[in-house]
Amino acid sequence: MAEYAIRTYGDPVLRQRARDVEDIDGRLTQLADDMIETMYAAPGVGLAAPQVGVQKRLFVYDTGDGEGPRVVVNPVLSEASGEWTFEEGCLSVPGLSWPIVRPKLVHLTGLDLQGKEVSIEADEYLARVLQHEVDHLDGVLLVERLDEEQRREAMRILRARALDLPAGDPDGLSRLAATRHGDHGEGDAPRL
Numbered sequence: 001m002a003e004y005a006i007r008t009y010g011d012p013v014l015r016q017r018a019r020d021v022e023d024i025d026g027r028l029t030q031l032a033d034d035m036i037e038t039m040y041a042a043p044g045v046g047l048a049a050p051q052v053g054v055q056k057r058l059f060v061y062d063t064g065d066g067e068g069p070r071v072v073v074n075p076v077l078s079e080a081s082g083e084w085t086f087e088e089g090c091l092s093v094p095g096l097s098w099p100i101v102r103p104k105l106v107h108l109t110g111l112d113l114q115g116k117e118v119s120i121e122a123d124e125y126l127a128r129v130l131q132h133e134v135d136h137l138d139g140v141l142l143v144e145r146l147d148e149e150q151r152r153e154a155m156r157i158l159r160a161r162a163l164d165l166p167a168g169d170p171d172g173l174s175r176l177a178a179t180r181h182g183d184h185g186e187g188d189a190p191r192l
């Protein structure tokens with residue numbers, strides 16, 4: 001087992017659509033094991049392969065329901081319904097989280113590591129985790145799920161971070177970033 005470095009906002013791998021897995025073999029099992037180790041070490045609730053730089057359609061998750069870690073290969077979401085707001089964080093956008101509206105109920109199908117079909121009817125928290133991870137496989141980050149005002153603020157923070165602005169910057173961007181970080185400290189929202 002080995003831990004991966006988690007790719008963060010700005011890394012182009014997070015913006016690309018991952019490819020379908022064609023062979024479920026020992027190498028894929030090793031990848032899934034390493035992703036699970038990386039997820040627990042972060043710590044996070046879910047982790048998709050592109051977040052560790054691997055362009056394959058699989059993700060791992062553990063919502064803490066006592067069932068242990070799960071792996072889904074080539075997942076497909078269908079039958080999304082309802083609406084649910086939830087404070088969502090992402091391991092690839094560390095230290096930030098936002099209340100995001102998404103469908104409340106989803107149906108997800110895919111394969112497990114034995115190549116057996118899985119079918120998951122998910123509500124609320126689990127539905128949120130699954131949707132977030134499938135987004136990663138499509139190259140979509142949670143900042144793209146924000147409303148216009150949230151998104152503007154998020155972009156200001158992320159740009160300030162990228163520029164590593166000093167405390168005295170005229171626009172106060174680094175202060176804004178710090179404030180935002182303080183309001184939503186790491187660990188408040190599940191990181192996916």
Ligand code: ZN
Pocket residue numbers: 089090091092132136191192
């Ligand atoms: Zn994420």
